[in-house]
Amino acid sequence: MVQIVIFKRIDRLYDPDNHIMKLRFFARAVCFFSILTIQISLHSTAFAQQMFTFSDRDSVQVGDIIELTFVIQGAYTDLDLPDETAFPEEVEMVSRQRYQIEAGQDSLVYRLQFFGTDDVVLPAVAFRLQRAQGDTTLRSNRIPLYFKTVLSEEDEAFRPFKPVFTFARTWWPYILLLVLLIAGGYYLYRWMENRETEPAPSAKPDPIPFTNPLDELRLSISNLASPDALSEYEEYEAFYIELGDAIRRYIKRTYRFPALEMTTREICLELEKEQAASSTVKITRTVLNEADIVKFAHFKPDTDSAEHVLVLAGKFYDLARSNDQNRIDMLRTEYENRTDDNDTDHDIVDSVQQDEGETEDKTEDKQV
Incomplete structure (x- = not known):
């Protein structure tokens, strides 16, 4: 009008x-x-689709839970929900829920757990809407998360330097030279004394039998303390550290890379390079992340958390027994062939002895 x-x-x-x-x-x-x-x-x-993005926090620590809410408005028949691959590796999806408030409006709540050590930006998440006229893709806003360290300000400050102490005279070079001369004279005397009568060659010891990494893993898990017996933080910390080291020792022997000296992320990347099963990589990341939270973030779990991670360790053992059997059989064959040819591989023997020694030491510490 x-x-x-x-x-x-x-x-x-x-x-x-x-x-x-x-x-x-x-x-x-x-x-x-x-x-x-x-x-x-x-x-x-008036008939266009709209998306709104909400986050309950903008700064996180290791182990914090982030709650993302996506509100979608518009006319559509169905909605495809993104999975955990839509988020970076610094966060892990804990749960996902959908609430349909009314026709043409959905509220999607994602709960994520943070495992990073630096600032991170959550990328735009794509949602595909199915309509009669054709599919439409909506993208959320990017969300920055700022990392907060758990160290106190007093620990981060540099300590003052002490004043330089001046010696009256420098005597230590002469003392060191005298000690070296005495040690050299002693070893020369022993060499001259033993040169005439060389000892007879000793008999070669029996070869060390091959130790199955799965048996070592099962023994380490069975030697762990019962979750019901844990009460203090130090006891929980020792429980999680022993569990993480047991899995790392298994990966070190089976996949032949120094897993005891690597971070969880480096271990998962190396397992993917070695073409390990995706289920093995996923359960490894989950168990080691649980152990890292207690070890590095000083997070005190409860009895239910300890029982849960023990169940995850059992699942890791079952997956390793089914996925890594061929790899372990190859290790056994290689070890036995070298032993039969009287060409002992010292690296393999030392690795077996070292791993068995670590297992015995942890068992003795637990008994004490």
């Missing part, structure tokens, strides 16, 4: 012989078409 009234007034005031009236007619015509264009655009956007 507003456009019709404006158009009638323009037609009534138009006079072709008056230049001022011509200008007024032109201005009012432009205004009419502008109002018409705005109304058309508002009508078209």
